[in-house]
Amino acid sequence: MKNVFVKMATRMNWRVLVTVIGVAACVMYLNGTTSMVEGLDVGTEALAARVNQGPYLVFEGDSLASSAIDESALLQLESNVTSCWALEVSILAQYVFVDESYVVACEDPDNLLNMDLKNFTTENIRIGRNLKENILEHNLSASRGSLITLEYQGENETLSVYRASGVGMFSDDWAVVHPTIISNLTDDPPMELSFLLVPLENQGDINYLKSQGYHAVPTTGTVEFFDRGMSEVAGNLWGIIFSSAIVITILVFSLLGIEVRYREKDIKIMSQIGASPGLVMSVFLGQALFISLLGALLGVSMGIVSTNFISSWSSLFGFTSFITPQMTFNSVVVPIIVAMVFGLIGGIFPAYLASGARRTRRVPASS
Amino acid sequence: MGISNFPQETFYGESVYVISQVTNDKPIEIELAERLKNESWVDVVSPEVYAFCIVKDNPVVVRGVEASSFLEIEGARLVEGEITEEFVLVGEALSNRLGLRNGDQLVITGSVGPKITERQLTGIYRSDSPSNDELLVPLTHGWMISPLGKGHVVSIRVRTDDYDRLRTYLNATGYPMVLGDGKRSVVLNSNVIFDARVATLIFQNPELGGQRGIAHTSAFVQQAGNSVSLVVMAFIVLNSSLILLGIIAVLSKALIEKKKDIGILSAIGATRGQVSTMLFKDLAKISLVSVLVGLGVGFLVAGLVGSTGILLLFGHAVQPASGVEIVLGMFILGLSLTIILGLLIHELVSREKPITLIRRIESSTIKEKRLEEVLSE
Incomplete structure (x- = not known):
């Protein structure tokens, strides 16, 4: 049964692929902005390190x-x-x-x-x-x-x-x-x-x-000025995390909503061979997690490539900066966790509908 | 959100130019400001010193200035108190944020070297620029808490309608300096390579700067502005793609749920054009309402951010950018994006046969594995 569950939850089709790309874009956004802000942090720290710091x-x-x-x-x-x-x-x-x-x-x-x-x-x-x-x-x-x-x-x-x-x-x-x-x-x-x-x-x-x-x-105020200034910038990251989380939720919700429609017949078959509503629900939640994880991994990779591309190549367009994107726990692991948590949240309602679909919807007779 | 305008608003303004040093060994002297004040084609001259301090546990930019010149070039005005010889003026936004009142004592420490001072607030000023979040002290105090020696300033801000004359005048002094207008910087009387890429190298390898004796202070300021702009640019590009994805996701779900209706309409003889027209009308109504609601919510949030000053950037509250062009642009973009994307998705959906749409089964053109096939693997 575990094997069936895994096969169904990780099933790929063009809709899943598009959603994975969507989640990846969100995670790329999170990873990109966080690593840029952390890069700014490292840059300002380097500046601050040159300062003669006195006592408190x-x-x-x-x-x-x-x-x-x-x-x-x-x-x-x-x-x-x-x-x-x-x-x-x-x-x-x-x-x-x-x-x-x-x-x-x-x-x-x-x-x-x-x-x-x-x-x-x-x-x-x-x-x-x-x-x-x-x-x-x-x-x-x-x-x-x-x-x-x-x-x-x-x-x-x-x-x-x-x-x-x-x-x-x-x-x-x-x-x-x-x-x-x-x-x-x-x-x-x-x-x-x-x-x-x-x-x-x-x-x-x-x-x-x-x-x-x-x-x-x-x-000597400069070091703490920049430290606290960076904390203010980092505080604004919550807004970015929030907006990305909303989009990930919408994406997974929309995809699984569509999937439930397309999979009505599969759901019926599953229930006929003895699958409980809980199992049906967990299959769709598993799919939500799978899509989020795949999107998150792809997104982090895209984020690393794109931010380094921007910081390396921007000078060719006369736009230089001392930012070197930093890959840290915040910029790599947090976006993955956010994607998985909010992907799962987005999947809850469609999965719940799927678990009750066999009772409420009639499967078309043909095909 | 106006973040990208921040460096520009902090140092520049309408017809305001900034003179700064090229190298540490040739600092800008305040005498230049005194001489400029005597020129008829110069409107206002404000010599300034900047110190990055912690006041009341908050990062605060302290500017050493000549109070009247600074208020004039900023278009700011005193709303409380007075300008005394030992003035300490606080911007209204900072005063509200830190709960500072005229007459309060302030412990101010050094910027790039240890220093302990205490001053009494003598007034509150109001300005429309980021300086509304700053603290103003006399130049003598600025020299004490900044690394500059007496008689030197970080920059001289000049307001004049005659940029060419200013440049010629500065050239004639023979003294090395940088003249900036917020978009570009020109090095005068110096053969130092004033290139941002060189500045970055020196920033990353301080010993290089030491060998060459070049500080590239102005380039670093420009770099800091660029870095903030770069992050903001990444915000905007990535955020736009997220908005696009969100619209596509919601529209796709809505249209796929309407597949059966589209199929029935097609089955009873409606042409694709007729269905598209109906859909266009529906989308136009939905888009108009959603864009208006979105703009309304956006304005509320922007108003909240602006009035409460919760979006802080290095001790300065960022003021959201607004204007007719921004509102119109967002309105047209939102409306057209929703309609175009909706019609595109419809175009994809309507390729299927009506019977397929009515039965809500997989398109015959897109082969996917059936459950039985998945299970039998």
Whole structure:
């Protein structure tokens, strides 16, 4: 009986062939677009790989000054991180008000900031380039040794400029001081940590901090910009999968609908030799699966050929791009699964009709 | 869906040309923008710096600009807040998408190098271009978060009605640069081979670019645009074939189910022409209704996509393309496709004898294996 089932489900005729080609076109579409999008993904990743990626910035809320990191979270981390405090203060140069800006202090055990903070004393301040220019615009001195006063809620600290050539990865209009200065300005109780800098490779720590509700953003945005951008494009693929799935369903539904009409006599014979309605139904469902699988395999092959053809030959028409289609699980296996699942769905109703056809339809007497 | 217009709309516009660098060692200086502003034949000049950032966990393009020039060249306007010296303006679409309000604090990090900054939003602007999904900051801030040195810009966008004069002017500077109008790019004052194929090679083999000292930045931008267009083109071609297949499948099923009726009509003396005419009338009615329904559903979906901004491409909401020509084109294409395909299928069906059609048995011209033959194999 198994042999009969297989023979009937895999029976070929011109209608089946046309439907297989139709399913193949759908799968080619799915495979083609997915592999092109994945190719775009690889291209952008290659671009991103050339970028100097900094550590992750972890903070809470919308502003670094109001952000507060619970220090107990640090105990759960597996690696060293850079701990920072940030305050928005009034900055005075030689006792003249210049600007409101951020002053930051950090504990940087692994020199992640590359600022050599170990040689930094409680009498010194580093100022960013833009802050320096701002001071100079006020006709004040910003050179080494110049006095800078920080005012915060009635407290003040006067420090001498240690370096005015930049503050590393911090904003050029900020200043960097020793952590003691922040403690002196905020008085008791000690201020909570404002933000952390976590090395990129410590993904476990980054994920843990995210799970605790903190924001974790890369200090170099390009890589994640393209990563997330590609996720947006990939999200749009669902629309393509959906449209292909609908067409595959319609194709298989139409074909099996026609097949049931043409095979009424066969169905009658099958029932007369003892086939149950379930077996008749399974024969047509088997045919739906067979058509979908055959179409899917053909479609993936056509997809591989056509996308590579497009990307290789488009430059001859003055249309070059850096996309190399990528054959991955998403671009090869997913289209096959989609085709089979929706082919089967398309086949359910005609198969159900076929299983009841022997009871409802009369087989023509002649022929 | 308007995706293919995206690169064009992002950088260009009506009579807008873009000046960009040919090589990294010869960046475009902002002084060129200042000089262009003094020319009477130039309408607007907008020097710009681009940074690709993550803001509020979303990919956002941050442009370092001169606010008034940028708003003018984009045809955008401020709907809330003001342009201060330290302005941070957000496009209305981005503001709605991320829930940003005037006065909000924004932590902005670097683009291609580590940087941490924080700024306060000072206004919201509205534009009809993809820039409605962007963040604008002063050039000084742009320089801080982008890899460019102070005084350099990624591009200078110029609006003028006199392209030839612009080209002559730029040629006369003797400085190497690329002038683009969205369709083609012209290299000025440089013998660098500005070929997209060379750019692709350099992209795939960075060491090659290093040896030659060529960055081909402009070509890469063009490449990125091409790549998106290529994917979109593949979408359109493959989608069209799917639509065709869907129509054929549905029409075939419908016509085969009508075989008996066609057979009876033929048996009582209707000629093939008469049957075809009847079928044409039926198909015309069905096609008209289905095409109108399809167009209606399509417009609803496009409207939904446009108003909600759910179709995102690198942080920009894609706006569906619309217009009389698109509607008319879709209408005529849908109608004619359905009718032509229906008549073709009828032509195939009507080759059979009326008695064959009435009995719904296999055509005598197409031999298929009977069940008995299949089972006896």
